[in-house]
Amino acid sequence: MTLRISTLALAAATAAASAQTANAATEIEFWHAFTGRLGELVDQQVADFNASQDEYEVTATHKGNYSETLNAGIAAFRAGEQPDILMVFEVGTATMMAAKGAIKPVYEVMADAGADFDPDSYISAVKGYYTDTDGNMLSLPFNSSTPVLWVNTTALEEAGIAADVDLTTWEQVGEVLDQLAEAGHSCPLTTAWQSWIHLENLSAYHDVPFATEDNGFAGFGTELEMNGPVQVKHIETMGQWAEDGKFVYAGRRNEGGANFRAGECALFTESSAGYAGIASEAEFDFDVRPLPYWSDVEAAPQNTIIGGASLWVMAGQPDEEYAGVASFLNYLSSPEVQAQWHQDTGYLPITEAAAELTREQGFYEENPGTDIAVEQMTANEPTANSKGVRLGSYDQIRTIIDEELEAVWTGDKTAQDALDSAKTRGDQLLRRFEQSSR
Amino acid sequence: MKGHMEKRVIFKGKWLPLLLILPQLAVTAVFFFYPAGEAIWQSLFIPDPFGLSMQYVGLGNFEYLLNDPYYRASFVTTAVFSVLVTLVSMGVALFLAVLADRLIKGSGTYRTLLIWPYAVAPAVAGVLWMFMFNTRVGVITWYLGQLGYDWNHVLNGTEAMGLVVIASAWGRISYNFLFFLAGLQSIPRSVIEAAAIDGAGFWTRFRTIVFPLLSPTTFFLMVVNIVYAFFETFGVIHTITAGGPQQSTTILVYKVYADGFVGQDLGSSAAQSVVLLVVVGLLTVAQFKFIERKVHY
Numbered sequence: 001m002t003l004r005i006s007t008l009a010l011a012a013a014t015a016a017a018s019a020q021t022a023n024a025a026t027e028i029e030f031w032h033a034f035t036g037r038l039g040e041l042v043d044q045q046v047a048d049f050n051a052s053q054d055e056y057e058v059t060a061t062h063k064g065n066y067s068e069t070l071n072a073g074i075a076a077f078r079a080g081e082q083p084d085i086l087m088v089f090e091v092g093t094a095t096m097m098a099a100k101g102a103i104k105p106v107y108e109v110m111a112d113a114g115a116d117f118d119p120d121s122y123i124s125a126v127k128g129y130y131t132d133t134d135g136n137m138l139s140l141p142f143n144s145s146t147p148v149l150w151v152n153t154t155a156l157e158e159a160g161i162a163a164d165v166d167l168t169t170w171e172q173v174g175e176v177l178d179q180l181a182e183a184g185h186s187c188p189l190t191t192a193w194q195s196w197i198h199l200e201n202l203s204a205y206h207d208v209p210f211a212t213e214d215n216g217f218a219g220f221g222t223e224l225e226m227n228g229p230v231q232v233k234h235i236e237t238m239g240q241w242a243e244d245g246k247f248v249y250a251g252r253r254n255e256g257g258a259n260f261r262a263g264e265c266a267l268f269t270e271s272s273a274g275y276a277g278i279a280s281e282a283e284f285d286f287d288v289r290p291l292p293y294w295s296d297v298e299a300a301p302q303n304t305i306i307g308g309a310s311l312w313v314m315a316g317q318p319d320e321e322y323a324g325v326a327s328f329l330n331y332l333s334s335p336e337v338q339a340q341w342h343q344d345t346g347y348l349p350i351t352e353a354a355a356e357l358t359r360e361q362g363f364y365e366e367n368p369g370t371d372i373a374v375e376q377m378t379a380n381e382p383t384a385n386s387k388g389v390r391l392g393s394y395d396q397i398r399t400i401i402d403e404e405l406e407a408v409w410t411g412d413k414t415a416q417d418a419l420d421s422a423k424t425r426g427d428q429l430l431r432r433f434e435q436s437s438r
Numbered sequence: 439m440k441g442h443m444e445k446r447v448i449f450k451g452k453w454l455p456l457l458l459i460l461p462q463l464a465v466t467a468v469f470f471f472y473p474a475g476e477a478i479w480q481s482l483f484i485p486d487p488f489g490l491s492m493q494y495v496g497l498g499n500f501e502y503l504l505n506d507p508y509y510r511a512s513f514v515t516t517a518v519f520s521v522l523v524t525l526v527s528m529g530v531a532l533f534l535a536v537l538a539d540r541l542i543k544g545s546g547t548y549r550t551l552l553i554w555p556y557a558v559a560p561a562v563a564g565v566l567w568m569f570m571f572n573t574r575v576g577v578i579t580w581y582l583g584q585l586g587y588d589w590n591h592v593l594n595g596t597e598a599m600g601l602v603v604i605a606s607a608w609g610r611i612s613y614n615f616l617f618f619l620a621g622l623q624s625i626p627r628s629v630i631e632a633a634a635i636d637g638a639g640f641w642t643r644f645r646t647i648v649f650p651l652l653s654p655t656t657f658f659l660m661v662v663n664i665v666y667a668f669f670e671t672f673g674v675i676h677t678i679t680a681g682g683p684q685q686s687t688t689i690l691v692y693k694v695y696a697d698g699f700v701g702q703d704l705g706s707s708a709a710q711s712v713v714l715l716v717v718v719g720l721l722t723v724a725q726f727k728f729i730e731r732k733v734h735y
């Protein structure tokens with residue numbers, strides 16, 4: 001009998017001990033889409049957070065590219081195995097917002113955990129993209145960038161153009177392209193992410209709508225409106241440049257980056273996050289300029305919008321994990337962590353404090369041009385047209401836009417026809433998305 | 439060759455054979471009938487990606503698809519693509535097999551080398567061909583440029599189609615080659631020698647004796663290659679063109695993926711799977727009904 005009791009006591013003690021070990025650190029799962037240098041930097045952030053406290057243990061897992069990571073999160077949710085934090089690229093924002101039962105908004109996570117969280121400390125153009133119409137932050141901005149104009153000044157000088165030539169407006173860019181073409185340059189201008197830069201950002205920058213319902217921010221009943229006169233004129237001009245060999249199309253993603261970094265192209269519209277790659281590979285002098293605008297559009301330049309990803313908190317986890325999530329997200333947005341991230345990657349600092357800290361550290365003086373993106377985004381308070389674009393099935397709508405733009409570059413379609421067709425086709429997908437999120 | 443005696447082995451009883459095919463039936467049920475049934479069921483709904491809600495739409499997904507000109511165009515694209523991949527991969531394989539059949543010395547080495555491409559996964563093959571034809575750094579693009587031809591499959595739909603056909607057919611040549619060679623070697627030498635003595639040249643022999651006797655192999659390969667072109671070329675298309683430019687290389691299977699996993703439109707994706715199921719079923723029936731009749735066993 002005594003033996004039996006002591007065995008039981010021992011078993012109980014062991015169980016208690018093991019329960020305590022489990023309690024020692026709550027596991028937080030974080031799925032992201034970064035590889036290479038960016039993946040290392042994320043791992044470092046996670047390791048630093050884990051070392052800074054012993055209540056929570058964050059495990060970061062790479063789940064493929066942006067689309068694959070989103071799909072992994074969706075599949076995991078359907079199987080009841082979702083992570084605590086999921087990285088979702090900006091075009092997946094509407095999909096996540098519509099999935100009310102699958103996510104827990106960041107503002108709620110913070111409020112429940114009693115965390116010290118001030119949404120106003122975030123740069124408004126970044127914050128605006130991820131907040132609902134009531135101003136509540138739904139996901140935490142993580143890596144954000146905005147398009148700028150990269151200039152190969154060596155190529156300009158070889159064509160007899162001053163390195164500091166004014167490229168503020170597309171009219172001025174057009175003149176420089178003429179000069180480059182006359183000098184026999186084979187690739188005066190190329191671009192990455194054509195829909196993002198030459199339609200979405202173009203619209204925001206000129207304060208014209210990309211879609212109804214405040215570009216989709218106000219509801220799911222949205223329709224595309226990017227076939228307006230400003231967009232048509234821009235695409236028409238680009239089409240003419242393509243025909244004249246002044247604009248060289250390299251591909252739908254950032255294929256043009258290879259051409260620019262190899263010194264083949266003189267001008268290149270690409271994300272500000274292209275900085276790291278260009279700085280390390282370019283064997284010529286380069287310069288960063290703000291994205292050009294059309295001077296005959298009165299509202300321009302408004303502000304550009306962001307690309308990149310944010311962190312979504314998934315629903316259906318125990319409360320203690322949410323407390324850990326709040327603590328981790330707070331750590332990520334602290335000025336020191338953010339400033340370091342901004343300087344390492346070329347992504348925008350997401351808080352005012354991080355931008356300020358970077359300035360104090362003298363980073364912008366040592367790396368001229370790296371602050372242009374920040375200035376361009378924060379120059380004006382965002383309007384309904386320049387807060388961002390939030391559409392369902394957006395990844396696929398971008399593909400449709402890519403297809404139609406390709407038809408313009410080859411001369412198969414006029415700009416008006418192509419953009420009208422993109423609108424019609426995209427609207428069909430929007431209607432289906434609306435139906436699915438009822 | 440007709441009129442030979444039919445040989446049949448007959449097992450007595452009903453339960454033993456049933457028991458013996460049970461594992462196969464179970465595998466088919468779990469991995470084929472269940473997912474196919476699920477696809478048919480899902481094709482009647484528009485669900486949200488997370489599985490939180492579903493709207494019943496009846497045949498609405500099918501109606502939407504058939505009204506989509508790009509979906510209808512995808513049928514033509516798929517037909518062109520499959521026919522080209524089958525013709526190229528079988529034509530080249532047959533040519534190589536005929537050459538190998540005449541080889542006496544070093545045929546083992548030759549055969550081994552030819553089989554290698556089969557071991558390369560479609561996605562890897564896609565990346566290899568993409569690099570060779572890369573519009574900026576591709577070796578072949580560079581040589582074409584020297585010849586004055588400006589290769590750009592990123593914008594030119596015909597060139598894009600040509601490239602995915604070559605890349606898809608390439609790995610398949612090895613497989614077809616093996617079967618053709620085996621088929622050629624099973625043709626009795628005496629028949630060919632008799633024809634040669636009668637004065638039939640190489641081409642006459644090939645046309646009147648070899649090719650007809652090879653027809654079971656050709657038929658089998660045709661079915662297998664069309665199924666391959668329909669379903670297994672996804673990796674090639676995904677890595678080289680992603681269905682572009684302007685959907686000129688979007689075959690049916692690629693569209694299932696694009697709508698389901700890029701667009702998160704699972705209803706449309708499920709409906710497309712059902713259509714694909716029907717198409718391949720019809721195709722196989724047609725092949726066995728009409729073409730098999732002309733096959734000499």
